[in-house]
Amino acid sequence: MKVTLAPMEGVMDHHMRQLLTSIGGIDLCVAEFIRVIELKLPAKVFRRISPELDNGSKTLSGTPVRIQLLGQNPQCLAENANRAIQVGSDGIDLNFGCPAKAVNKSKGGAVLLKCPETLYNIVKEVRDAMPTHQLLSAKIRLGYEDKSLAIENAQAITEAGANELAVHARTKEEGYKPPAHWHWIAKIREAINIPVTANGDIFSLDDAKRCMEISGCDRLMIGRGSLAMPNLAQVIKEVEAPYTWPQTLDLMIEYLYIQTYGDKEKYLPNRIKQWLTFMRLQQPQALVFLHKIRKIKTTQEMLDAIRHERLHA
Structure with a gap:
């Protein structure tokens, strides 16, 4: 079984990747997408999204990180894929699944699923620009x-040369x-000859088992589920039981220490609140705690509140 951590814009940044991969069970991370319009991007753009590039394209725990590109121009995507590889990315992932209206309006993400020919041209151009030993993957939805x-x-x-395909089991709409x-992922898997990764609504061990049974996949991609249950990858692999509320609070404290530096610090209270909205899907205590800390605006206040909650958990 292979478990990939999904890219989630504005949520799954390198700090969160570091935290979640330190728990174990995650075999690959796909970074948040980098938008490609026309210009060949400088190396600093790739490093800003994935600082892991300076660590051999791995998190501090040793989990590989792959750059994801989003755009509609085959040549520009190819040039930037080659640049990302030169900077050190562990392969390239192409985003054909983003459902955001702003992205789709500018002809990126899931809107490309309306035209198989465009998908082919993009993948072919990118594949031809990459070294043969580097993997090219793509992420799609079931349609627009x-x-x-x-x-x-x-x-x-597949025909254009992708090595792997991840499928979110819903349309953009x-x-x-x-x-x-998930049964649609099974149809896709049976129609192509490259590995398929199943994605969508995997929040527990039971979900993972049912998804694998229905889709026929032994590769899973987790996103929202890994935020709701931070050690979901280990749970799926039946290595650990789901984290308790005290364990989750300890992890939030660790996250605050990882994140607390420079200008980012002022955003931390909102990041914790955002994380708790996902956690409440698995831990009812998260919703109660979210109400307690809803007015907190500083990192120190948030840290104090979490420590107090931990003391009484």
């Missing part, structure tokens, strides 16, 4: 408005509304 092109899109990406259509 419907699932009519799901298999054709996957086949186009479905957003994150349940259920995730």
Whole structure:
């Protein structure tokens, strides 16, 4: 089994990747997408999104990190993929699944699922620009408005030379509304000859087992689930039991220490509140605590509140 940590813009930054991979069980991280429009981006752009590039493209725990690119121009994507590899990325991932309206409006992300030919051209150009030993992966949804092109899109990406495909089991229009259509991932997996990673609604060991059974995949990508249950990868691999509330509080304290530096510090209280909104899916105490700290605005106040909660947990 292989577990990949999904990219989540504004949430899964390098600090969160460091924290979650330190727990164990995660085999690969895909970084937040880098938007490619026309220019060949400087190395500092890649390093800003993935500082792990200066550590052999690995987190401090040794988990590989892959740069993800988003755009619609095949040549520009190819040039920047090559630049990312030169800077040190462990392969390249292409984002064809982002459902954000602003991204889709500018012809990036999931809107490209309307045109298999465009997917083919992008993947082919990027693959040709990369060293043969470097892996090229892609992330898709089942479609934009419907699932009519799901298999054709996957086949186009495969035929163009991608080595791996991750599939979020919903269309763009479905957003994150349940259920995730894992049986559609099975259809895609049967139609192509590269490894397929299943993604969508994996929040527990039972979810993971059902997803693997229905999709036929032994590769899973977790995003929101890893925020709701920080050691989800270890739980899925049946190495650990889900973290208790006290263990989760200890992890939040560790996160604050990792993050507390420079200008980022002023955003930390909101990051903790954001994290708790995901945690409440698995831990009812998270919602109660969220109400307690809703007015907190400074990192020190947040740290004090978490320590107090930990003392009485």
